[in-house]
Amino acid sequence: MEDQKIAFEDIERAAQNLIGKVRYTPLQYSRSFSELSGRQVLLKCENLQITGSFKVRGAFNKLLSLTVEEQAKGVVAASAGNHAQGVALASAMSNVKATIVMPQGAPIAKVEATKAYGADVILHGHSYDEAYEHALAIQAEKGSVFVHAFDDPKVIAGQGVVGLEILQQCKNLDGIVVPVGGGGLIGGIALAVKTLFPQVAVVGVQTSAAPAMVESKKEKKHKTVACKGTIADGIAVACPGQLNYGLVEQLIDDMVAVDEDDIARTVVLLLERAKLVTEGAGAAALSALLTGQVGKQGERWVTVLSGGNMDITTVAKIIEQGLVRSGRRWEFRTVLPDRPGALQSLLAEVAQGGANIIAVNHDRLRPGLALSQAEVLITLETRDQDHIKELIARLGQRGYITKEANFS
Known part of the structure; x- marks a missing residue:
């Protein structure tokens, strides 16, 4: 790992930095999903994290690394929603001014929550990638610090703490399945897990509507793949992070894609069977277990429910569609x-x-x-x-x- 910009020790430091600032989220065994999948399924409930997503971990770790001079210049970020809320909350608690660029179609609940945390929100473009380019322009103009949603060593280290927690909470684990957008979460988790228990499999999941990391892994080169409309907006990233792609290429056992219908069905099942609200991105990894794409009969797998921030109107539509399809x-x-x-x-x-x-x-x-x-x-x-x-x-x-x- 000498050629990497992030090391396991960075994740250990992040774990110490985040004590008292983020939640140590529960890991719950699910009898229902175990029976449905034929695996022993445990749910890592990052949907219950403060701000409703794991993203606050990386944002906080990045903000804590800033110098006094950098804090005075403020921060800029681009996000479809969850990273925005994480940066906004971390900035508010650190007394740092935050400007967040979000796509025009970002879920209303995420936009309003970001504003409520005190950030200045700018709606621009129709995708994360368009918002990202506009945020870079603002950062260059103002001289602020850019807080990348996934392709930053401090951010990746913060997300990697999820992996450390899982290993503390569960022994004799066969694998962990993780939703993937830009790759920050799976990159951090894989580095933590493979350092301590290299025999534990780590598998990434994307929606078939946004399969950039799946295609990159398949062709063994970093690729940009245009996103289609998806209910999993949190992982709709056309261009994965360069640093994250390197971690995925070296450490990840497999990458798979799930259909939109399967994700919607899983959102409904989580509501009904586990009484847990997850957004589309948060349900993607469990969907891969339920469709049999990941793991073998009887194995013990943790699935990361990465977030739970979804508009009520979207929840209603997914429930309605899920009822019809089932x-x-x-x-x-x-x-x-x-x-x-x-x-x-x-x-x-x-x-x-x-x-x-x-x-x-x-x-x-x-x-x-x-x-x-x-x-x-x-x-x-x-x-x-x-x-x-x-x-x-x-x-x-x-x-x-x-x-x-x-x-x-």
Whole structure:
């Protein structure tokens, strides 16, 4: 590791620096996720960290390294949200002025939280990378200290403390699975873990909508890959850190990508089974375990829930979509004779099929209907996809032609 700009001792120092400033977050065994994945699953709950994300660790460690002269000049950072809050809080507690550039589409909750911590927030660009370029321009103009979200030795060392905590909290561990955007978190964790227990596997996870580190690892060279729209905005980074890529290339056992639908489903499962709120990025690593891309049957794995900062409106959308995709909610259309009792007969069949009726919309005026017909749109609460198939078969046997009315 002589050629690296960060050493294990830097992480040890960061651990001492952060005592009393950040939370020592819990590591929870999950029976539900262990049964679903076939692995022994433990959740490292960085979503319960102050500011709702691990990012505050690296931000604090960086701020604590500044000289008096540097503190007087203030700091500048770019972030999609979680790093912004970490820098804002660390700056406020250090009496340092902070200017944060965030993408225009950053979640409202993250923008407002950053302002609440006292930082000056500038909304610029449509991605982290565009915000980053604007932040560099501001830093050059003002002469402030730039606090990088991931490609900085002090920041990486702060994030690496997560790895030290995991090793203190769990023995006989087979592996750790970590969400990856720019690579600061996995770089720090891997350096800590591989130094002390090189046999423990460290695997990174990205969304298929932003797979830059996956592609870099695969092709063994640092790559920039354009990001698509994703619910995992916290790991939507087109260009991973150079220093972090070096750590990933040397220390990481594997990098995998998960689909957006799987991430959304995992967010819902975490709410339902573990009573934990996570953002898309925070659920990505667990999603890789649940889809069988990481680990083997019976192995003990820690998954890092990296953050829990998500707009309530986004949570509602993900829950709604998750219910539909898992078969917990079904919406269908059918055409009935427009006569008394026809709708009542249909609803009786639905009820006897064991579904709970949520909403009914009766339309006689839709174009294409005969004067003697009416279309009905019905939303049901169902058990699962098999239950939906049973209902379709039951209604079909009684002459009802059902048409899916929601997304697949």
